[in-house]
Amino acid sequence: MAVKQMEDLVQNGLDRAVELMAVAAHNSFRFENRNSIKMIAVGKEELEQIAEFCFSLGDMSPLAARDGRHVMQLIKEPCSLLIIGDKRKSDFNYNCGACGYRTCAEMNKADEVESLTARGPSCQFKNINLNIAINAAASAAHRLGLHCRVFSTLGFSALAMNIIEDVDLCVSVSVSAAKKNPYFDRHEFWTKEHWDETFNKEFPTYNRGFIGAVE
Amino acid sequence: MERSIKQYEEDRIAAVRVASLLILASGTTSPRVGGVGECTIHIIDDPCDIEDLCQEMERMSAIKKSWEFYSRDAAMLRDADAVLIATSLRCVNDPADINCNMCGKLTCEYLKAEEKLPDEPDVAFRGPLCVFRANNISYAIDGMISQARNLGIDYGVYWSAGAAAMRMRILPRDTGFALAVAVSVTEKSPFRDIPKRYAEINQRSMNDRMIKRLWPQFRSIYS
Numbered sequence: 504m505a506v507k508q509m510e511d512l513v514q515n516g517l518d519r520a521v522e523l524m525a526v527a528a529h530n531s532f533r534f535e536n537r538n539s540i541k542m543i544a545v546g547k548e549e550l551e552q553i554a555e556f557c558f559s560l561g562d563m564s565p566l567a568a569r570d571g572r573h574v575m576q577l578i579k580e581p582c583s584l585l586i587i588g589d590k591r592k593s594d595f596n597y598n599c600g601a602c603g604y605r606t607c608a609e610m611n612k613a614d615e616v617e618s619l620t621a622r623g624p625s626c627q628f629k630n631i632n633l634n635i636a637i638n639a640a641a642s643a644a645h646r647l648g649l650h651c652r653v654f655s656t657l658g659f660s661a662l663a664m665n666i667i668e669d670v671d672l673c674v675s676v677s678v679s680a681a682k683k684n685p686y687f688d689r690h691e692f693w694t695k696e697h698w699d700e701t702f703n704k705e706f707p708t709y710n711r712g713f714i715g716a717v718e
Numbered sequence: 719m720e721r722s723i724k725q726y727e728e729d730r731i732a733a734v735r736v737a738s739l740l741i742l743a744s745g746t747t748s749p750r751v752g753g754v755g756e757c758t759i760h761i762i763d764d765p766c767d768i769e770d771l772c773q774e775m776e777r778m779s780a781i782k783k784s785w786e787f788y789s790r791d792a793a794m795l796r797d798a799d800a801v802l803i804a805t806s807l808r809c810v811n812d813p814a815d816i817n818c819n820m821c822g823k824l825t826c827e828y829l830k831a832e833e834k835l836p837d838e839p840d841v842a843f844r845g846p847l848c849v850f851r852a853n854n855i856s857y858a859i860d861g862m863i864s865q866a867r868n869l870g871i872d873y874g875v876y877w878s879a880g881a882a883a884m885r886m887r888i889l890p891r892d893t894g895f896a897l898a899v900a901v902s903v904t905e906k907s908p909f910r911d912i913p914k915r916y917a918e919i920n921q922r923s924m925n926d927r928m929i930k931r932l933w934p935q936f937r938s939i940y941s
Contacts, residue, residue, distance in 0.1 A: 532863055532875060598784045600835045601895055603846025616822045624822025627895065630849050634856030638748065642864050653749055672820060
Protein backbone atom coordinates (compact mmCIF):
# COMPACT_ATOMS: atom_id res chain seq x y z
CA MET A 504 0.00 0.00 0.00
CA ALA A 505 1.25 3.44 -0.89
CA VAL A 506 2.27 5.65 1.99
CA LYS A 507 0.08 8.71 2.43
CA GLN A 508 1.71 11.75 3.96
CA MET A 509 0.22 13.55 6.93
CA GLU A 510 -0.50 16.76 4.97
CA ASP A 511 -2.52 14.85 2.39
CA LEU A 512 -4.35 12.86 5.03
CA VAL A 513 -5.33 15.97 6.94
CA GLN A 514 -6.33 17.97 3.86
CA ASN A 515 -8.34 15.12 2.36
CA GLY A 516 -9.97 14.43 5.72
CA LEU A 517 -10.89 18.09 6.04
CA ASP A 518 -12.43 18.15 2.56
CA ARG A 519 -14.47 15.04 3.32
CA ALA A 520 -15.48 16.44 6.71
CA VAL A 521 -16.85 19.60 5.11
CA GLU A 522 -18.95 17.44 2.82
CA LEU A 523 -20.30 15.55 5.83
CA MET A 524 -21.05 18.83 7.60
CA ALA A 525 -22.97 19.91 4.53
CA VAL A 526 -25.00 16.70 4.69
CA ALA A 527 -25.74 17.29 8.39
CA ALA A 528 -26.84 20.86 7.64
CA HIS A 529 -28.89 19.74 4.67
CA ASN A 530 -30.69 17.09 6.72
CA SER A 531 -31.16 19.10 9.91
CA PHE A 532 -34.51 19.71 11.55
CA ARG A 533 -36.54 22.54 10.09
CA PHE A 534 -39.99 23.97 10.53
CA GLU A 535 -42.51 22.84 7.90
CA ASN A 536 -39.77 20.76 6.22
CA ARG A 537 -38.78 23.88 4.32
CA ASN A 538 -35.42 22.85 2.95
CA SER A 539 -34.70 26.06 1.10
CA ILE A 540 -31.15 26.83 2.24
CA LYS A 541 -28.31 27.42 -0.18
CA MET A 542 -24.87 26.23 0.78
CA ILE A 543 -21.34 26.55 -0.56
CA ALA A 544 -17.90 25.78 0.81
CA VAL A 545 -14.98 28.05 0.00
CA GLY A 546 -11.24 27.56 0.30
CA LYS A 547 -8.27 29.74 1.03
CA GLU A 548 -8.48 31.95 -2.05
CA GLU A 549 -11.99 33.18 -1.29
CA LEU A 550 -11.21 33.30 2.42
CA GLU A 551 -8.40 35.72 1.73
CA GLN A 552 -10.78 37.99 -0.19
CA ILE A 553 -13.28 37.77 2.64
CA ALA A 554 -10.56 38.61 5.15
CA GLU A 555 -9.56 41.70 3.19
CA PHE A 556 -13.18 42.80 2.98
CA CYS A 557 -13.65 42.31 6.74
CA PHE A 558 -10.47 44.19 7.45
CA SER A 559 -11.66 47.08 5.26
CA LEU A 560 -14.69 47.41 7.54
CA GLY A 561 -12.38 48.21 10.47
CA ASP A 562 -13.69 51.71 11.11
CA MET A 563 -17.29 50.55 11.10
CA SER A 564 -16.82 47.26 12.90
CA PRO A 565 -13.83 46.38 15.10
CA LEU A 566 -15.31 42.89 15.34
CA ALA A 567 -15.17 42.36 11.56
CA ALA A 568 -11.64 43.71 11.48
CA ARG A 569 -10.58 41.33 14.24
CA ASP A 570 -12.14 38.41 12.38
CA GLY A 571 -10.43 39.55 9.16
CA ARG A 572 -7.04 39.52 10.89
CA HIS A 573 -7.89 36.13 12.32
CA VAL A 574 -8.74 34.66 8.90
CA MET A 575 -5.39 35.82 7.50
CA GLN A 576 -3.75 33.65 10.18
CA LEU A 577 -6.24 30.84 9.71
CA ILE A 578 -5.46 30.29 6.02
CA LYS A 579 -1.86 29.44 6.80
CA GLU A 580 -3.07 25.99 7.86
CA PRO A 581 -5.73 23.65 6.36
CA CYS A 582 -9.13 25.28 6.69
CA SER A 583 -12.45 25.77 4.97
CA LEU A 584 -15.56 27.89 5.32
CA LEU A 585 -19.06 26.51 4.90
CA ILE A 586 -21.43 29.32 3.97
CA ILE A 587 -25.17 28.80 4.34
CA GLY A 588 -27.81 31.27 3.27
CA ASP A 589 -31.51 31.55 2.70
CA LYS A 590 -34.12 33.91 1.29
CA ARG A 591 -35.75 36.33 3.66
CA LYS A 592 -39.43 36.04 2.68
CA SER A 593 -41.80 33.78 4.56
CA ASP A 594 -43.36 30.73 2.93
CA PHE A 595 -44.79 29.45 6.23
CA ASN A 596 -48.00 31.43 6.56
CA TYR A 597 -47.65 31.25 10.36
CA ASN A 598 -48.73 34.89 10.74
CA CYS A 599 -46.94 34.92 14.09
CA GLY A 600 -45.98 38.60 14.30
CA ALA A 601 -42.31 38.08 15.21
CA CYS A 602 -41.12 40.08 12.19
CA GLY A 603 -43.27 43.03 13.20
CA TYR A 604 -45.96 42.46 10.59
CA ARG A 605 -49.26 40.85 11.47
CA THR A 606 -49.24 38.49 8.51
CA CYS A 607 -46.62 36.81 6.36
CA ALA A 608 -48.23 38.39 3.28
CA GLU A 609 -47.65 41.90 4.71
CA MET A 610 -44.02 41.15 5.45
CA ASN A 611 -43.47 39.66 2.00
CA LYS A 612 -44.92 42.80 0.41
CA ALA A 613 -42.88 45.22 2.53
CA ASP A 614 -40.09 47.20 0.88
CA GLU A 615 -36.77 45.39 0.85
CA VAL A 616 -34.00 47.15 2.76
CA GLU A 617 -30.49 46.52 1.47
CA SER A 618 -27.33 46.70 3.51
CA LEU A 619 -23.86 45.20 3.66
CA THR A 620 -24.91 42.58 6.18
CA ALA A 621 -28.31 41.25 5.12
CA ARG A 622 -31.47 42.13 3.29
CA GLY A 623 -34.46 42.67 5.52
CA PRO A 624 -37.09 42.46 6.84
CA SER A 625 -36.80 38.72 7.21
CA CYS A 626 -39.01 35.94 8.49
CA GLN A 627 -38.00 34.80 11.97
CA PHE A 628 -38.68 31.18 11.11
CA LYS A 629 -36.52 31.38 7.96
CA ASN A 630 -33.76 32.57 10.27
CA ILE A 631 -34.42 29.77 12.73
CA ASN A 632 -34.26 27.12 9.99
CA LEU A 633 -31.05 28.63 8.64
CA ASN A 634 -29.38 28.78 12.02
CA ILE A 635 -30.42 25.26 12.98
CA ALA A 636 -28.71 24.10 9.78
CA ILE A 637 -25.64 26.09 10.83
CA ASN A 638 -25.65 24.51 14.28
CA ALA A 639 -26.05 21.03 12.78
CA ALA A 640 -23.00 21.66 10.58
CA ALA A 641 -21.04 22.93 13.57
CA SER A 642 -22.16 19.95 15.62
CA ALA A 643 -20.99 17.57 12.86
CA ALA A 644 -17.64 19.37 12.70
CA HIS A 645 -17.27 19.05 16.47
CA ARG A 646 -17.96 15.33 16.34
CA LEU A 647 -15.51 14.89 13.48
CA GLY A 648 -12.82 16.45 15.63
CA LEU A 649 -12.39 19.66 13.64
CA HIS A 650 -11.73 23.05 15.18
CA CYS A 651 -14.85 25.02 14.48
CA ARG A 652 -16.55 28.35 15.08
CA VAL A 653 -19.67 29.98 13.69
CA PHE A 654 -19.09 33.43 12.17
CA SER A 655 -21.76 35.95 11.29
CA THR A 656 -19.12 38.42 10.14
CA LEU A 657 -17.70 36.10 7.49
CA GLY A 658 -21.21 35.14 6.38
CA PHE A 659 -22.19 38.81 6.05
CA SER A 660 -19.05 39.44 4.01
CA ALA A 661 -19.70 36.49 1.69
CA LEU A 662 -23.18 37.91 1.08
CA ALA A 663 -21.92 41.44 0.47
CA MET A 664 -19.27 40.17 -1.93
CA ASN A 665 -21.77 37.95 -3.80
CA ILE A 666 -19.64 34.88 -3.12
CA ILE A 667 -22.93 33.16 -2.31
CA GLU A 668 -25.74 34.23 -4.61
CA ASP A 669 -29.51 34.33 -4.52
CA VAL A 670 -29.78 34.59 -0.73
CA ASP A 671 -30.75 37.41 1.63
CA LEU A 672 -29.43 36.05 4.92
CA CYS A 673 -26.13 34.35 5.48
CA VAL A 674 -24.11 32.71 8.24
CA SER A 675 -20.91 30.71 8.04
CA VAL A 676 -19.15 27.89 9.85
CA SER A 677 -15.40 28.09 9.75
CA VAL A 678 -13.45 24.86 10.28
CA SER A 679 -9.79 24.24 10.60
CA ALA A 680 -7.33 21.40 10.97
CA ALA A 681 -4.67 23.61 12.52
CA LYS A 682 -2.21 22.22 15.03
CA LYS A 683 -3.92 24.07 17.86
CA ASN A 684 -7.45 25.43 18.13
CA PRO A 685 -7.25 28.78 16.35
CA TYR A 686 -10.73 30.03 17.21
CA PHE A 687 -10.66 30.86 20.89
CA ASP A 688 -8.39 32.92 23.12
CA ARG A 689 -7.05 34.72 20.08
CA HIS A 690 -4.72 36.94 22.08
CA GLU A 691 -1.91 36.82 19.55
CA PHE A 692 -3.90 39.05 17.21
CA TRP A 693 -3.67 41.98 19.60
CA THR A 694 -0.63 44.12 20.17
CA LYS A 695 -0.64 45.72 23.61
CA GLU A 696 -0.92 49.24 22.12
CA HIS A 697 -3.81 48.31 19.85
CA TRP A 698 -5.59 46.49 22.69
CA ASP A 699 -5.23 49.47 25.04
CA GLU A 700 -6.36 51.92 22.37
CA THR A 701 -9.44 49.87 21.43
CA PHE A 702 -10.32 49.13 25.05
CA ASN A 703 -10.10 52.76 26.10
CA LYS A 704 -12.23 53.78 23.13
CA GLU A 705 -14.92 51.14 23.70
CA PHE A 706 -15.00 51.19 27.52
CA PRO A 707 -14.08 54.74 28.53
CA THR A 708 -15.60 54.51 32.00
CA TYR A 709 -13.65 51.39 32.99
CA ASN A 710 -10.52 53.26 34.05
CA ARG A 711 -12.30 56.30 35.43
CA GLY A 712 -12.45 56.45 39.23
CA PHE A 713 -15.45 58.71 39.41
CA ILE A 714 -18.00 58.53 36.61
CA GLY A 715 -19.06 62.14 37.02
CA ALA A 716 -15.59 63.44 36.31
CA VAL A 717 -14.99 65.04 32.93
CA GLU A 718 -11.43 65.44 31.68
CA MET B 719 -51.07 -3.54 37.02
CA GLU B 720 -48.31 -6.03 37.66
CA ARG B 721 -45.75 -4.82 40.16
CA SER B 722 -42.88 -5.21 37.67
CA ILE B 723 -44.75 -3.25 35.00
CA LYS B 724 -45.57 -0.52 37.50
CA GLN B 725 -41.88 -0.35 38.40
CA TYR B 726 -41.04 -0.04 34.68
CA GLU B 727 -43.52 2.82 34.32
CA GLU B 728 -41.98 4.68 37.27
CA ASP B 729 -38.48 4.17 35.90
CA ARG B 730 -39.57 5.42 32.49
CA ILE B 731 -40.80 8.65 34.05
CA ALA B 732 -37.56 8.96 36.02
CA ALA B 733 -35.66 8.50 32.74
CA VAL B 734 -37.64 11.38 31.23
CA ARG B 735 -36.62 13.64 34.12
CA VAL B 736 -32.93 12.77 33.80
CA ALA B 737 -33.04 13.11 30.01
CA SER B 738 -34.80 16.48 30.25
CA LEU B 739 -32.03 17.80 32.50
CA LEU B 740 -29.34 16.58 30.11
CA ILE B 741 -31.19 18.08 27.15
CA LEU B 742 -31.47 21.36 29.06
CA ALA B 743 -27.72 21.21 29.70
CA SER B 744 -26.94 20.75 26.01
CA GLY B 745 -29.33 23.53 24.97
CA THR B 746 -27.83 25.85 27.56
CA THR B 747 -24.21 25.28 26.51
CA SER B 748 -24.89 25.57 22.77
CA PRO B 749 -23.36 28.65 21.09
CA ARG B 750 -24.77 32.17 21.38
CA VAL B 751 -23.92 34.84 18.82
CA GLY B 752 -21.94 37.52 20.55
CA GLY B 753 -21.48 35.20 23.50
CA VAL B 754 -24.15 37.07 25.45
CA GLY B 755 -26.45 34.87 27.50
CA GLU B 756 -30.08 35.37 26.65
CA CYS B 757 -31.81 32.01 26.37
CA THR B 758 -33.45 30.15 29.22
CA ILE B 759 -34.90 26.66 29.05
CA HIS B 760 -37.87 25.58 31.13
CA ILE B 761 -38.87 21.98 31.75
CA ILE B 762 -42.56 21.17 32.00
CA ASP B 763 -42.89 17.53 33.00
CA ASP B 764 -45.99 17.53 35.16
CA PRO B 765 -48.88 16.00 33.17
CA CYS B 766 -51.29 18.63 34.54
CA ASP B 767 -49.00 21.46 33.43
CA ILE B 768 -48.65 19.88 29.99
CA GLU B 769 -52.44 19.63 29.82
CA ASP B 770 -52.79 23.34 30.71
CA LEU B 771 -50.39 24.16 27.89
CA CYS B 772 -52.32 21.98 25.44
CA GLN B 773 -55.60 23.67 26.38
CA GLU B 774 -54.08 27.09 25.78
CA MET B 775 -52.87 25.86 22.38
CA GLU B 776 -56.36 24.67 21.56
CA ARG B 777 -57.79 28.06 22.52
CA MET B 778 -55.24 29.74 20.25
CA SER B 779 -56.05 27.41 17.36
CA ALA B 780 -59.50 28.96 17.14
CA ILE B 781 -58.14 32.49 16.76
CA LYS B 782 -57.21 32.33 13.10
CA LYS B 783 -57.13 29.90 10.25
CA SER B 784 -53.37 29.84 9.92
CA TRP B 785 -53.16 28.62 13.55
CA GLU B 786 -55.56 25.71 13.15
CA PHE B 787 -52.66 23.28 13.33
CA TYR B 788 -52.19 24.30 16.99
CA SER B 789 -54.85 21.79 18.01
CA ARG B 790 -53.04 19.02 16.13
CA ASP B 791 -49.83 20.00 17.93
CA ALA B 792 -51.75 19.94 21.22
CA ALA B 793 -52.89 16.38 20.54
CA MET B 794 -49.28 15.37 20.02
CA LEU B 795 -48.05 17.22 23.10
CA ARG B 796 -50.57 15.41 25.29
CA ASP B 797 -48.56 12.25 24.54
CA ALA B 798 -45.25 13.93 25.39
CA ASP B 799 -43.57 13.04 28.67
CA ALA B 800 -41.96 16.46 28.99
CA VAL B 801 -41.97 19.76 27.15
CA LEU B 802 -38.87 21.95 27.22
CA ILE B 803 -39.41 25.57 26.30
CA ALA B 804 -36.49 27.70 25.13
CA THR B 805 -36.86 31.46 25.36
CA SER B 806 -35.08 34.48 23.98
CA LEU B 807 -34.94 37.24 26.59
CA ARG B 808 -33.10 40.00 24.76
CA CYS B 809 -34.86 40.13 21.40
CA VAL B 810 -37.49 42.65 22.55
CA ASN B 811 -35.69 45.16 24.74
CA ASP B 812 -32.02 44.67 24.03
CA PRO B 813 -31.15 44.61 20.29
CA ALA B 814 -27.64 43.41 19.47
CA ASP B 815 -26.49 46.87 18.30
CA ILE B 816 -24.64 45.45 15.32
CA ASN B 817 -26.91 47.04 12.69
CA CYS B 818 -27.31 43.74 10.81
CA ASN B 819 -30.51 44.77 8.98
CA MET B 820 -32.06 41.32 9.31
CA CYS B 821 -35.12 42.95 10.84
CA GLY B 822 -35.27 45.34 7.91
CA LYS B 823 -34.20 48.39 9.93
CA LEU B 824 -30.86 49.72 8.80
CA THR B 825 -29.72 50.48 12.34
CA CYS B 826 -30.68 49.15 15.75
CA GLU B 827 -31.76 52.66 16.76
CA TYR B 828 -34.54 52.49 14.15
CA LEU B 829 -35.63 49.14 15.57
CA LYS B 830 -35.74 50.56 19.11
CA ALA B 831 -37.92 53.42 17.89
CA GLU B 832 -40.30 51.12 16.03
CA GLU B 833 -43.65 50.48 17.67
CA LYS B 834 -44.23 46.84 18.61
CA LEU B 835 -47.32 44.95 17.47
CA PRO B 836 -50.12 45.33 20.03
CA ASP B 837 -50.86 42.73 22.72
CA GLU B 838 -53.82 41.24 20.89
CA PRO B 839 -55.11 37.66 20.55
CA ASP B 840 -54.00 37.21 16.94
CA VAL B 841 -50.41 38.27 17.63
CA ALA B 842 -48.23 35.40 18.85
CA PHE B 843 -44.95 37.30 19.10
CA ARG B 844 -44.95 41.06 19.45
CA GLY B 845 -42.43 41.94 16.75
CA PRO B 846 -40.45 43.46 15.29
CA LEU B 847 -37.92 41.50 17.32
CA CYS B 848 -34.17 41.71 17.12
CA VAL B 849 -33.67 38.85 14.66
CA PHE B 850 -29.99 38.58 15.46
CA ARG B 851 -30.77 38.03 19.16
CA ALA B 852 -33.72 35.72 18.55
CA ASN B 853 -31.56 33.57 16.27
CA ASN B 854 -29.76 32.35 19.38
CA ILE B 855 -32.78 30.25 20.10
CA SER B 856 -31.97 28.14 17.02
CA TYR B 857 -28.70 27.11 18.60
CA ALA B 858 -30.44 26.25 21.85
CA ILE B 859 -33.03 24.20 19.98
CA ASP B 860 -30.47 22.34 17.89
CA GLY B 861 -28.38 21.71 21.00
CA MET B 862 -31.45 20.15 22.60
CA ILE B 863 -32.29 18.11 19.48
CA SER B 864 -28.72 16.94 19.22
CA GLN B 865 -28.73 15.73 22.83
CA ALA B 866 -32.12 14.03 22.41
CA ARG B 867 -30.74 12.17 19.40
CA ASN B 868 -27.61 11.17 21.32
CA LEU B 869 -29.75 9.84 24.12
CA GLY B 870 -32.00 8.02 21.66
CA ILE B 871 -35.06 9.92 22.79
CA ASP B 872 -37.95 10.90 20.52
CA TYR B 873 -38.51 14.62 20.11
CA GLY B 874 -40.62 17.13 18.25
CA VAL B 875 -40.18 20.90 17.88
CA TYR B 876 -43.20 23.18 18.16
CA TRP B 877 -43.51 26.94 17.97
CA SER B 878 -47.19 26.69 18.91
CA ALA B 879 -46.29 25.47 22.41
CA GLY B 880 -43.75 28.29 22.81
CA ALA B 881 -46.34 30.89 21.85
CA ALA B 882 -48.93 29.32 24.17
CA ALA B 883 -46.50 29.26 27.10
CA MET B 884 -45.79 32.95 26.55
CA ARG B 885 -49.49 33.65 26.58
CA MET B 886 -49.88 31.71 29.83
CA ARG B 887 -47.19 33.95 31.35
CA ILE B 888 -45.25 31.01 32.73
CA LEU B 889 -42.02 32.17 31.08
CA PRO B 890 -39.67 34.99 32.17
CA ARG B 891 -41.14 38.47 31.79
CA ASP B 892 -38.70 39.59 29.06
CA THR B 893 -39.44 36.64 26.76
CA GLY B 894 -40.00 37.87 23.22
CA PHE B 895 -39.78 34.59 21.38
CA ALA B 896 -40.11 30.99 22.53
CA LEU B 897 -39.98 27.56 20.94
CA ALA B 898 -40.70 24.19 22.50
CA VAL B 899 -39.09 20.78 22.24
CA ALA B 900 -41.31 17.94 23.35
CA VAL B 901 -39.66 14.69 24.38
CA SER B 902 -41.02 11.23 24.80
CA VAL B 903 -39.58 8.04 26.26
CA THR B 904 -41.95 5.55 24.69
CA GLU B 905 -41.64 2.70 22.26
CA LYS B 906 -43.32 4.56 19.42
CA SER B 907 -42.67 8.25 18.93
CA PRO B 908 -45.88 10.25 19.40
CA PHE B 909 -44.42 12.95 17.13
CA ARG B 910 -44.13 10.91 13.92
CA ASP B 911 -46.65 9.12 11.69
CA ILE B 912 -49.39 11.54 12.54
CA PRO B 913 -52.63 10.82 10.65
CA LYS B 914 -54.84 13.52 9.23
CA ARG B 915 -57.49 14.96 11.57
CA TYR B 916 -55.23 14.02 14.47
CA ALA B 917 -56.76 16.64 16.73
CA GLU B 918 -60.05 14.71 16.57
CA ILE B 919 -58.90 11.16 15.93
CA ASN B 920 -56.07 10.07 18.18
CA GLN B 921 -55.33 7.40 20.74
CA ARG B 922 -57.36 9.14 23.45
CA SER B 923 -60.43 9.83 21.34
CA MET B 924 -60.32 6.37 19.80
CA ASN B 925 -59.99 4.75 23.23
CA ASP B 926 -62.90 6.85 24.45
CA ARG B 927 -65.22 6.10 21.55
CA MET B 928 -64.31 2.50 20.79
CA ILE B 929 -63.50 1.02 24.18
CA LYS B 930 -64.95 3.17 26.95
CA ARG B 931 -68.23 3.78 25.16
CA LEU B 932 -68.71 0.25 23.85
CA TRP B 933 -67.55 -1.67 26.90
CA PRO B 934 -70.56 -0.87 29.13
CA GLN B 935 -72.89 -1.89 26.30
CA PHE B 936 -70.98 -5.10 25.73
CA ARG B 937 -71.15 -5.85 29.45
CA SER B 938 -74.87 -5.13 29.61
CA ILE B 939 -75.65 -7.31 26.63
CA TYR B 940 -73.40 -10.25 27.38
CA SER B 941 -73.85 -10.40 31.15
